[in-house]
Amino acid sequence: MFHIYCPYCGEYREEEEFHPKGEAHIVRPEDPETCSDEEWGDYLFFRHNPRGIHHEMWVHAVGCRKFFNITRNTATYEILETYKMGEAPSITAESRDDRAAAEAETAEKQEGVRA
Amino acid sequence: MSNSVDDKVKTFDTRTEAKVPVESPLAYSYRRSGAPAPGEGSGVVVRERPFLGHLVLRGGAIILDEALREVLDISLPGEPQALVFDASGERSVQWISPDEWLLIVPGGEEFELENRLREALGDAHFAITNIGGGQTLLELEGEAVSELLMKSVIYDADPHHFPVGKGVTTVFAKTSVILRRSSETRWELVARRSFADYIYRWLLDAGEEYAIGIVR
Ligand SMILES: [Zn+2]
Numbered sequence: 001m002f003h004i005y006c007p008y009c010g011e012y013r014e015e016e017e018f019h020p021k022g023e024a025h026i027v028r029p030e031d032p033e034t035c036s037d038e039e040w041g042d043y044l045f046f047r048h049n050p051r052g053i054h055h056e057m058w059v060h061a062v063g064c065r066k067f068f069n070i071t072r073n074t075a076t077y078e079i080l081e082t083y084k085m086g087e088a089p090s091i092t093a094e095s096r097d098d099r100a101a102a103e104a105e106t107a108e109k110q111e112g113v114r115a
Numbered sequence: 116m117s118n119s120v121d122d123k124v125k126t127f128d129t130r131t132e133a134k135v136p137v138e139s140p141l142a143y144s145y146r147r148s149g150a151p152a153p154g155e156g157s158g159v160v161v162r163e164r165p166f167l168g169h170l171v172l173r174g175g176a177i178i179l180d181e182a183l184r185e186v187l188d189i190s191l192p193g194e195p196q197a198l199v200f201d202a203s204g205e206r207s208v209q210w211i212s213p214d215e216w217l218l219i220v221p222g223g224e225e226f227e228l229e230n231r232l233r234e235a236l237g238d239a240h241f242a243i244t245n246i247g248g249g250q251t252l253l254e255l256e257g258e259a260v261s262e263l264l265m266k267s268v269i270y271d272a273d274p275h276h277f278p279v280g281k282g283v284t285t286v287f288a289k290t291s292v293i294l295r296r297s298s299e300t301r302w303e304l305v306a307r308r309s310f311a312d313y314i315y316r317w318l319l320d321a322g323e324e325y326a327i328g329i330v331r
Contacts, residue, residue: 008213009283010195014269016286062291063284064195064212 004058007084008066021057023047024069051075053093058082124233128226129245139165140251140311145331148316153328158259161318162330164252168225169305170218171211172232174241179216182235183208186228191216198282198295209282209295217293217305219252251311253304253318259325260302266321268294272302288317 003012029035029043048054054074059067071080071089080091141163153160172179180191189208192199198209209217220228229243255263264272270285271277272294282295290313293305306314319327 008195014286016269062286064215066212 002079004070004079005082006060006063006066007068007082008064009060013060013063017060017062019059019061021059021067024055024057049074050093053080053091053096055089055092126226126229126233129248130223130226137166139163140306140308141165141315144312144315145329148312148319150329150331151319151327153330154326156326157257157328158325159255159257159263159318159322159327160330161322161327162254162256164254166222167247167252168218168220168222168228169245169247169250170220170225170229170232171244171246172208172216172218172241173214173244174236174239175214178236178239178241182232182239183218185235186231196281196283198280198297200297204297207295207297209293211284211293219305222247249308250305251308253306253314254297255302255304256300257325259322263318263322263325263327264294264302267317268292270294287314290314 002015004015004018005012006018026043029039032040035043052073052075054072056070056072057067058070059065066085068082068084069087069089070082071091072078073080081089083089172183176191176193180193183189183191187201187206189199189201189206192208192210195210195213198207200207206220207218209219211217218228225245225247229245232243261272261274261277268285268287270283274296277296279296279298282293284291284293287294287304290307290310292307292310292314293303295303295305297303304314319329
């Protein structure tokens with residue numbers, strides 16, 4: 001059991017009160033009539049399944065019953081942040097890559113100083 | 116027998132003049148599972164408060180707050196998990212969700228209250244639902260209540276973590292309840308009617324070691 005921060009209740013609650021609801025930020029095509037079958041199929045059926053940072057929709061099912069978003073690491077199961085519907089994540093795979101690169105660079109520089 | 120305050124919404128009084136016997140959601144449980152009387156050593160005493168008026172208010176906090184103050188003289192609790200009572204302690208409003216509140220009033224008041232709220236809210240975007248027939252309220256008192264709750268709900272029911280004036284919807288055994296703390300000594304469970312028997316029997320079982328007593 002672990003705790004998840006509900007951005008609407010404003011506190012950490014037991015995992016048992018929540019349900020995952022799949023990938024977040026899926027945008028419905030504005031004009032379905034003009035979509036190709038492939039575009040519509042992508043929207044309806046195809047989901048990303050990354051190893052690492054993933055944005056998911058969850059619902060506080062036994063609680064406030066609101067949907068919200070979670071940024072989660074699918075490899076470590078670590079929850080990095082939760083945020084309300086309509087908000088953008090502050091942590092993304094790109095921002096993590098940047099940070100990792102920056103850390104590597106700093107480490108390299110320190111190595112250089114030592115050498 | 117519709118009494119509409121507005122052409123768009125038909126409201127009706129769920130309490131009729133008809134001579135239909137009314138039974139609490141626990142009537143069957145009392146007969147089937149019994150109701151041990153509270154004694155000297157009872158660490159938990161349960162008392163059902165059936166037939167109260169339960170209304171769900173949905174809409175924006177600002178408009179609902181204005182209407183509630185005008186009609187009931189209670190401010191809408193805007194903070195999550197907040198529960199407030201009026202001066203008499205008989206009427207309460209609880210935060211359920213960012214756009215949802217549970218209003219509980221003495222039985223029989225809810226229909227007039229609903230109509231007055233609808234009038235005060237006018238054309239605003241809101242919904243009021245009478246759910247009194249679907250819920251019942253159990254009051255729990257005694258020194259072992261929080262211990263009993265710790266065995267029953269997944270939410271942290273330690274009195275230090277759960278101050279007076281707090282209320283949450285959470286998991287109770289295999290079902291859900293609204294758990295609230297109305298005073299230093301009193302906790303309340305708002306249970307769904309269809310789960311009232313399950314919750315009652317769970318309480319009897321879990322409360323046995325505290326010599327649980329039922330006030331009827
Ligand atoms: Zn919540």
